[in-house]
Amino acid sequence: MASSSSSSTATIWLDPNRTIAEIPPLLFGGFAEHMGRCIYEGIYDPASPLADEDGLRTDVLAALRELGYTVIRYPGGNFLSGYNWLDGVGPKELRPRKRDLAWFSIETNQFGTNEFIGFCRKIGAEPMLGVNMGTGTIESAANLVEYCNAPTGTYWADLRAAHGFPAPHNVRYWCIGNEMDGPWQIGHLDALDYAKKAREAAKMMKWHDPAIKTVLCGSSNDQMPTFPEWDRVVLEHCWDVADFLSIHMYVSNHHDQDTPSYLALAQRFEDFVDTMAATLRYVKAKVRSKHDVYLSWDEWQVWHPGETNGRWREAPHLAETGYNLEDALVVAQWLNVFLRKCDVLKIACVAQIVNIISWLHTRRDGLLKHTSFYPFKLVSNWARGYALDVWVKSPKYENKRFGESPLLDVAATYDPATGAQSVFIVNRSLTEPLPTELVWQDGAPAQVVEAWQLTGSDPKQGNTWDAPDAVVPRRLDGVRMDGAALRLQLPPLSFTAIRAASRPEPGRSS
Ligand code: AHR
Numbered sequence: 064m065a066s067s068s069s070s071s072t073a074t075i076w077l078d079p080n081r082t083i084a085e086i087p088p089l090l091f092g093g094f095a096e097h098m099g100r101c102i103y104e105g106i107y108d109p110a111s112p113l114a115d116e117d118g119l120r121t122d123v124l125a126a127l128r129e130l131g132y133t134v135i136r137y138p139g140g141n142f143l144s145g146y147n148w149l150d151g152v153g154p155k156e157l158r159p160r161k162r163d164l165a166w167f168s169i170e171t172n173q174f175g176t177n178e179f180i181g182f183c184r185k186i187g188a189e190p191m192l193g194v195n196m197g198t199g200t201i202e203s204a205a206n207l208v209e210y211c212n213a214p215t216g217t218y219w220a221d222l223r224a225a226h227g228f229p230a231p232h233n234v235r236y237w238c239i240g241n242e243m244d245g246p247w248q249i250g251h252l253d254a255l256d257y258a259k260k261a262r263e264a265a266k267m268m269k270w271h272d273p274a275i276k277t278v279l280c281g282s283s284n285d286q287m288p289t290f291p292e293w294d295r296v297v298l299e300h301c302w303d304v305a306d307f308l309s310i311h312m313y314v315s316n317h318h319d320q321d322t323p324s325y326l327a328l329a330q331r332f333e334d335f336v337d338t339m340a341a342t343l344r345y346v347k348a349k350v351r352s353k354h355d356v357y358l359s360w361d362e363w364q365v366w367h368p369g370e371t372n373g374r375w376r377e378a379p380h381l382a383e384t385g386y387n388l389e390d391a392l393v394v395a396q397w398l399n400v401f402l403r404k405c406d407v408l409k410i411a412c413v414a415q416i417v418n419i420i421s422w423l424h425t426r427r428d429g430l431l432k433h434t435s436f437y438p439f440k441l442v443s444n445w446a447r448g449y450a451l452d453v454w455v456k457s458p459k460y461e462n463k464r465f466g467e468s469p470l471l472d473v474a475a476t477y478d479p480a481t482g483a484q485s486v487f488i489v490n491r492s493l494t495e496p497l498p499t500e501l502v503w504q505d506g507a508p509a510q511v512v513e514a515w516q517l518t519g520s521d522p523k524q525g526n527t528w529d530a531p532d533a534v535v536p537r538r539l540d541g542v543r544m545d546g547a548a549l550r551l552q553l554p555p556l557s558f559t560a561i562r563a564a565s566r567p568e569p570g571r572s573s
Contacts, residue, residue, distance in 0.1 A: 073457040073470065073499040073553075079477035079484060079506035082449040084406035086476060089134040089189065089236075091443035093127070093416035094362055095179075096140030098166050099373070099381030105417035105425055106182060107174045119182055122430045123417055127186045130436070131443045134189040136238065136361050136412045137179045141165035143241045144197025144249035148207050151175020153226050164249055166381065168373030176211065177223075180232050189236060191278070191361070191412070194268070196240025196260055197250025205267035208237070212272040236276050236410070238309060238361065239264055242283040244293045254293045258300035265304035276306040278359045278410070284312045285335045291342050298346040298356065307359040307410060310339055313366035313420075314393065322389055322522050324464035326491040329396035329472050333404065336360075340407040359410035363397060365390045365435065366420050382420045388534050388556060389522035391434035394422075395489050395558040398442040399474035402450040402487075413439065426528070433526055434534045437517055438487075441536065441560040445485040448478030453486075460492065470497055471553075477506070482565030484508050490553040493522065497553045501561075507547035508563035514539040518557035536560075 095101050109118030138146055142165045150159050150172045158172035176192070183190040192211070194204035209219035211232045220231070242248050243257040252260065257280060265277045279297055282290040294308060312335060316325040336358065343356055365386060373379040386394075401411050417423045422433040457469040472489040484506075490497050515536040526533050542551055542561060553559055 071458055071495070071497070073455065073497055075471070075473055075486070075488070075499065075501045076454040076504055077451060077475055077484070077486070077501060078504040079449075079451065081452045082477070083403065083452050085449055086402065086446055087405055087409040089410040090401050090405060090408070090446075091131060091439070092134035092136065092188070092191070092361070092410060092412040093130075093132045094136040094140070094412040094414040095138075095416050096414075096419070097138050097142045097146070097163065097170055098140060098168075098415070099383070099419035100378045100425070101415050101417055101419045101421070102174050103171070103378035105419075107178065108425075111427065117178070117181060119185065120425065123423070123425060124185055126423055126430055126432065127416060130440050132186060132188045132416065134191050134236065134410060134412065135183055135186075135416065136191040136193065139165065139193060139241055141241065141248060143193040143195055144199075146195050147199070148176055148195075148203070152177060152210070152222075162375065163373070166371060166373045167375060168379055169375055169377045171377060176207070177226060177228055180234070190232070190234050191236035191238065191410075192234050193238040193241055194264060196243055196252075196257065196264065196280070197248060201260065201264040201267055204239070204264040205271055208268045208271040208275065212275070235274065236278065237268060238278045240280050242311065243280045244287055244289050245283045254289060254296035255300070258297045261297065262301045262304055265301065269304060277304060278307040278309050278361065279305045281308040281310045281339065281358075285331070285338070291338055294339060294342045295346060298342065299350060302346060302350045302352055302356065303354060305356050307357050308339065308343065309359045309361050310335065311360070311362035313362070313364055313414070315365055315367045316389060317367045321463055322493060323460065323462035323491075325389060326392055327462050327465045327468035328393055329400050330465050330468060332397055332400040336400065336404045336408055340404075343407065357409040358407055360401070360408055361410060361412040362414040363411060364414045364420050365393055383418055383424060385424070385525050385527075386422055386433040386435045387523050387525035388434055388517075388519045391438055391517060391534065392489050392491070392556065392558055394435040395438035395442070395487065396472045398438060399472050399487055399489070402446055402474040402476065405450050431526060431528055431531055434517070437536045438558050441515060442487055445483075445560060445562055446476045447483065448476055448480065451475040451477055458497070470495075471499070482508075483512075484563045484565070486561045488553060488559045490555060490557045490559075492555040494555050496555060499551055499553050501549040503547040506565070508544060508565050510544055510564055511542045511549065512562045512564050514542040514559065514561045516554070516557055516559045518554045520556070522556055
């Protein structure tokens with residue numbers, strides 16, 4: 064994004080011919096781990112009056128459908144590295160009650176692989192399964208692929224049939240472990256040891272089903288001492304059996320209480336992707352390959368400090384802190400970065416989809432949607448077709464972390480199938496409204512169909528059970544095309560989403 068101006072207005076130039084890449088379908092995914100109350104009391108709660116015939120909470124299913132998740136990653140997370148998938152299949156009364164050493168919680172195994180796939184089918188999302196590279200063996204990883212994807216006639220596929228699922232699940236996306244670079248990980252390995260194990264696991268898994276796509280563990284975040292050397296080593300050893308490299312990141316303003324820097328975090332997200340993209344290109348050249356490996360940002364979220372030790376309870380309340388306006392503006396920028404980087408970033412999963420580190424909280428009688436639920440909903444439902452290479456001239460502001468940052472963060476999309484164009488804009492200013500002009504250099508839409516805005520005067524304002532609609536988007540009236548331009552005043556601390564159409568719709572004046 065370019066910006067250089069001392070004026071107090073901004074201009075965004077758009078052209079539907081100037082595309083970055085087709086928007087990958089799996090860019091708007093989620094992550095569900097056996098941690099806290101994500102699975103139990105979140106997704107699965109057979110004792111709830113809100114549960115359906117499979118024990119899934121219908122209000123949660125409805126909210127997840129509203130968000131349009133396209134892929135869900137499961138079952139962890141750190142939990143994965145101590146998990147035996149066999150504990151979670153077969154008759155529920157025979158499933159073992161176990162200690163989970165990742166979160167010091169009790170795992171009842173009443174929800175497992177088959178229940179997860181049924182859940183994904185209900186919300187229309189692709190399942191993405193992890194195999195345990197901590198305590199797990201390459202054999203158990205390969206067996207799970209056979210269990211899920213092979214036709215009946217051999218042991219593991221027949222076991223699936225005996226469990227009530229004669230047809231293969233055809234799970235396409237497979238994570239080869241989780242955050243294996245982290246000393247906190249059960250069975251943590253150094254880069255070379257992980258690479259050797261992951262390569263052999265991926266080989267066997269692909270021999271069972273050549274159609275599967277593998278996601279290898281990349282760096283757990285950009286502060287790891289092994290970043291980005293870990294990534295180079297893993298890619299060099301595994302390039303031909305890898306389809307994606309996983310990256311993770313969590314952020315918070317909790318310790319710094321520095322909102323100007325916090326609101327400029329898109330810079331850090333972009334830098335992370337750029338470094339990883341450079342590493343991918345370097346390794347591709349070094350191994351002389353025609354094959355491509357892409358990025359999967361399969362854990363990302365604002366995570367404020369909160370309890371993570373389950374003290375040997377079932378479904379403990381862990382990391383349920385909620386989100387405010389500034390968090391929602393960071394999430395909106397994160398989504399903009401995904402669109403701007405979708406030539407190399409093809410999968411992204413927010414961590415997590417309910418209760419734990421989530422913008423969705425359940426209690427017995429209902430559901431609370433936190434602020435950042437709304438930008439995700441707008442972007443995931445509207446970003447279709449191609450991401451556009453927008454050109455932005457924006458005033459800058461100073462902040463401690465990045466020096467100077469543009470006030471505006473922008474992404475835009477164009478869908479040739481429908482003619483729809485969407486523009487997503489964050490105004491990072493804490494105090495100043497910014498007069499902004501959108502100028503189409505070609506292919507201007509005929510009219511604005513809808514515009515929504517999330518804003519407020521207090522960056523710390525959030526939604527609560529008592530005031531669930533304190534920070535929700537409001538529909539903007541009067542946003543109109545003026546020839547090939549559109550002018551609007553963007554309030555400080557705001558996220559604005561505009562959807563325009565190439566053909567006038569009957570009954571609309573602009
Ligand atoms: O999402 C919570 C945890 O954060 C995951 O289990 C782990 O992968 C990451 O460190």
